[in-house]
Every structure is written in structure tokens, then in C-alpha cells.
Amino acid sequence: xxxxxxxxxxxxxxxxxxxxxxxxxxxxxxxxxxxxxxxxxxxxxxxxxxxxxxxxxxxxxxxxxxxxxxxxxxxxxxxxxxxxxxxxxxxxxxxxxxxxxxxxxxxxxxxxxxxxxxxxxxxxxxxxxxxxxxxxxxxxxxxxxxxxxxxxxxxxxxxxxxxxxxxxxxxxxxxxxxxxxxxxxxxxxxxxxxxxxxxxxxxxxxxxxxxxxxxxxxxxxxxxxxxxxxxxxxxxxxxxxxxxxxxxxxxxxxxxxxxxxxxxxxxxxxxxxxxxxxxxxxxxxxxxxxxxxxxxxxxxxxxxxxxxxxxxxxxxxxxxxxxxxxxxxxxxxxxxxxxxxxxxxxxxxxxxxxxxxxxxxxxxxxxxxxxxxxxxxxxxxxxxxxxxxxxxxxxxxxxxxxxxxxxxxxxxxxxxxxxxxxxxxxxxxxxxxxxxxxxxxxxxxxxxxxxxxxxxxxxxxxxxxxxxxxxxxxxxxxxxxxxxxxxxxxxxxxxxxxxxxxxxxxxxxxxxxxxxxxxxxxxxxxxxxxxxxxxxxxxxxxxxxxxxxxxxxxxxxxxxxxxxxxxxxxxxxxxxxxxxxxxxxxxxxxxxxxxxxxxxxxxxxxxxxxxxxxxxxxxxxxxxxxx
Numbered sequence: 162x163x164x165x166x167x168x169x170x171x172x173x174x175x176x177x178x179x180x181x182x183x184x185x186x187x188x189x190x191x192x193x194x195x196x197x198x199x200x201x202x203x204x205x206x207x208x209x210x211x212x213x214x215x216x217x218x219x220x221x222x223x224x225x226x227x228x229x230x231x232x233x234x235x236x237x238x239x240x241x242x243x244x245x246x247x248x249x250x251x252x253x254x255x256x257x258x259x260x261x262x263x264x265x266x267x268x269x270x271x272x273x274x275x276x277x278x279x280x281x282x283x284x285x286x287x288x289x290x291x292x293x294x295x296x297x298x299x300x301x302x303x304x305x306x307x308x309x310x311x312x313x314x315x316x317x318x319x320x321x322x323x324x325x326x327x328x329x330x331x332x333x334x335x336x337x338x339x340x341x342x343x344x345x346x347x348x349x350x351x352x353x354x355x356x357x358x359x360x361x362x363x364x365x366x367x368x369x370x371x372x373x374x375x376x377x378x379x380x381x382x383x384x385x386x387x388x389x390x391x392x393x394x395x396x397x398x399x400x401x402x403x404x405x406x407x408x409x410x411x412x413x414x415x416x417x418x419x420x421x422x423x424x425x426x427x428x429x430x431x432x433x434x435x436x437x438x439x440x441x442x443x444x445x446x447x448x449x450x451x452x453x454x455x456x457x458x459x460x461x462x463x464x465x466x467x468x469x470x471x472x473x474x475x476x477x478x479x480x481x482x483x484x485x486x487x488x489x490x491x492x493x494x495x496x497x498x499x500x501x502x503x504x505x506x507x508x509x510x511x512x513x514x515x516x517x518x519x520x521x522x523x524x525x526x527x528x529x530x531x532x533x534x535x536x537x538x539x540x541x542x543x544x545x546x547x548x549x550x551x552x553x554x555x556x557x558x559x560x561x562x563x564x565x566x567x568x569x570x571x572x573x574x575x576x577x578x579x580x581x582x583x584x585x586x587x588x589x590x591x592x593x594x595x596x597x598x599x600x601x602x603x604x605x606x607x608x609x610x611x612x613x614x615x616x617x618x619x620x621x622x623x624x625x626x627x628x629x630x631x632x633x634x635x636x637x638x639x640x641x642x643x644x645x646x647x648x649x650x651x652x653x654x655x656x657x658x659x660x661x662x663x664x665x666x667x668x669x670x671x672x673x674x675x676x677x678x679x680x681x682x683x684x685x686x687x688x689x690x691x692x693x694x695x696x697x698x699x700x701x702x703x704x705x706x707x708x709x710x711x712x713x714x715x716x717x718x719x720x721x722x723x724x725x726x727x728x729x730x731x732x733x734x735x736x737x738x739x740x741x742x743x744x745x746x747x748x749x750x751x752x753x754x755x756x757x758x759x760x761x762x763x764x765x766x767x768x769x770x771x772x773x774x775x776x777x778x779x780x781x782x783x784x785x786x787x788x
Contacts, residue, residue, distance in 0.1 A: 191477040207255070576637075641705075743775075
């Protein structure tokens, strides 16, 4: 590193830190927009239509946003630069029809033609057809059965609600109510333009799990027409009570869109009026998840599927510290104290599998007391261990509880899932209504790595939990030297998480494991010096490690190389890419989605990723350290 290069990097780092300071809320937290796709906005209009509260202004603003996201070929994608998606395009078309767009307009004709060519509404995912069934656009009989008796299954029985990931169980339980009551509130238009005429898919072979469950679905459908009435009533009451018990203080359910809107629908269908406390809080809370933006075409309105202030604050705090900000800097102290205030001290669904474990840890959102997660907790502990605050004893106690809780959430195989321990029953994917997204929460390399790194930083590298985590990571390395990334795109993210963790836990940088990972990163560096991985890598192996260079992914690769002790041309080229692509205001542009909700189905553009990770990478480069 020449003196001239160091000066240039230091200047870029200073601009980045200044930008982060400007973005910090006076109360101490950071929050970037969590951008997803237009199904959130289409379904927002649909739920408001179903409830009878859809207004003209919000419809116009939402429709303007949906139109702005349509691709040149008439489709809508699930991520920036991605291919057209059948279900997303169908939902967007229906939402625009609600907004008054004529099916004869060119943009609507193009969308409908794509839907028909891709199999029509008949081949959309179950959740899309469920929304359409609410309005009589498809028949409820064409959807898989969701019996409410599911909530009565004991915890040892397969497919009890705790066999599902937390986000899935929160969605499935209210959906059993909706699907049982089978409402239909017709719209003044149909969707013949979206039909391909494709007939139902035939039953698969009865000796396969899929075929067996399809036949079970027919049995359950017959039972649904003539249920055991006392059992059905008991199940509906249990489902309603389960939903009511999990509403958060901000009116949400889990702080995420799917269980939120389905819980509102379930309660309304069970007779709760719109002005009842739970429903009113639920509807009002959605306002806090809306983003309104002025564009040359007018105001646009979009809905965040979730919000990530706790996660964003942990990452921003780490970035500030990596950049050399003093541990007692006012911005650092404000962030740390806010995070301590966000600690969760009550039991949630995680306690079903870990009943003896004392509560602790942090969630992702402003309000989500029922579902802390190990990933947030690990990153927060890593950051808080590095700060100095006036009430240090209070912070240290929160950190200690977080470490204990996270260690106690280790799964039997030695890895960590995000929200639950041992949530690994893959048979759930064979059920007829499981055609969208991850529905279980097994251990993943990125989450396990963050926990291992946290334990090592806490001085527990030689303890059993950390050693088992290291063994899990070593076994999970791909043949090419990379690691799969569950919550970020994809192998670049997984590899960038694991390398620093293994080094922190004592794996030598000269080991074959680290050498192979470094080689993989260097082999997948773009010619411009940056790194990128397209989200299609989750479904198409030819995209693994390939994609346009982005600020966040370039920073991830650099963090891994720095942790591995690399001082190479690849490292310098990556740093140069970050410096050259920084904006004058200290930020970076990143329209690409580099966050993952459900691999293969649902993706996220965390707007703060383009800031926090480059600042961390540049800071560690300047300091000459790996962490």
C-alpha cells in the first residue's frame, strides 16, 4: 500500500463515516429501507379492497409505483435485473386493474401475454391463487387444503406448528382460518386475460411423498365438507387465540408482511370489526411500513415487507468502529445504548424447543419480542463488546445474556438456525401448499459463522459450542471452496461470513480450508476489480459467484481476504473499486438486491448494505487488520 493509496482510501473512508453520521437517527439507531418487489404493494391494495378501506389517493400512488417497476417486456421481477416472474406479474396486473388500468392498454396486454405464456394463473403459486380466491377470481376448491386442526397437533407430531419456521407458522395459522371460511368478495372485473386454459396437474405416484400428500389433501378436503363440528370449533378458537397472543406492540405480527395481513384477514373473518383493538392496531401499524417518495411522475407509495433497524444499527455500529471511531464517541454510545434498550427479556416460540433456556438476545425489527434471532444477536454482541458507555455494567449484562441465549440455541448437528433450534423437518416441503419460499429454519453457514465469530470474540473459542460450530462449518464448505449464503447473495456472502469466523476461532490462515476459500474469491473477482453474484445463483449454478460488481458484495469479499491475511493485487483492486465508485456524498449506489429472504423466491435490497459494509472493509484495510 503506497502512501498515496493510503491517503486516497482514508479520504474515502472519512466520507463514508460522515455519511453514516448523517444517516443516524437522533435516538441512536440506523435504518435503511428494506426494498422487495411489487407483490407487497399489490397485496396491500388487495387487502384494503377486501376490508373496504382502499382509498383513491393510496391506490393512485401505489399503482404509479407498480407501473414504474414494470420491465420493458411487460413483466415484473422479484429482484432488480432479474427475469420476469409469473406470480408477481399476475398480482401486479390485478392490482393495476383495481387502480383502473384497462386490460387493453399496451402495458397490461404485455403483462397478460407473459402470464398466459408462462402457464397462466393456473400455474401461479398457491399464495397468489389464494389472494385471487378471496375475490372469487379462482375457486377455493382449486387450492390445497389448510385445516385449522393443524394447530391442535401435539409438539411431537409431524407438521405441528412448531415444525415450521417462525415466519411460516405465523403465516400458516391465520391462513387455516381464512382457507376454512373461504370468503369471496367479487370484484367488478375478471381475469380471463390471465388464463392459459391449462388443466390441473395430475397426481404424482402414490409411493412418493408428494403423491401421498396430494391424496391426503383429497381426504382432508372431503373431511372439510363434513368436519367433526366440536373439533373444528375448538381448532378455530385455538387458531384465533394463537394469533391474538402474538400481535406485537406496533400492531404487526412478527414485524413482517405475510402473517400481518393474513392475521388481520383471519380476525375480521372471525367477526372482529375493523375498529376492534387488534384489527385497528394491525391496520394502523401498516402506515409505519409505508415509504412515500416524490418522483417526476408524482408521489409513489410502497410497502416495506419488513424493517431492519436493529440489524442495520448493529452493522452501522461495527462499521463506525472498524473505521476507527472511538469506542466512546457520542454516535457510538447512542447506538449502543439504543441497542441495549432493545434487548428481549421475554420468552417466545423458541422456548418450545429450549424450555430451560433463559431469555436474551435481539430481534431484527423495532417490535418483535416473540422472535429474537441468533444472527442479529451475534452481530450485536460483536459490536457491543467493542464500545464504552456510561452504564457499562448494564451493557455487559445484556451482552452476557445474549451470548448465553445464542449458545443455547445451537442445533443438535452443531450449527445454528436463525430463529429456532432443530427446525429441520424437510418433509414440510412436500406438502401441496408449500410451493413458495423456505418454510423451515435449519442451520446455515452464514448464521453459524456469525455465532462462532461472536463466541470467539467473547473468549469462548475453546468451549464445546464454538468447537462444534467450527466443525459444522468445516463440513459445510463446498467442493469449490466457497460456502452457501442463506440470508445474503450468495456464495460471496457465505464465504465472507465464514472465513473471518474460522480465523477468529483459531483456524490457521495457511490451512487448506482458508486457502481454498481465498482462491475461490480471487477466481470470482470481476475484471473491474469488484465482486458480484446474481440472485439466480440460488436456482442456476452457472451464476454462482457471477454478477455485476456491487458495493456490498465487493466489501464482503474484501472482509474475507483481510481476515485471511491477504495482501494481494486482488485485495488492492477491490479497494480501488470501492474508492472509485463512491459518490461525492460518501455513499455508494446499489440498485441490485444482495439480501435474501427465501432462496429462489424472495429477495431484498437492504439500502444500508451499500454503506455499512464498504466502510467496514475500507476501515479494516486502512488499519491493516482483519477485524
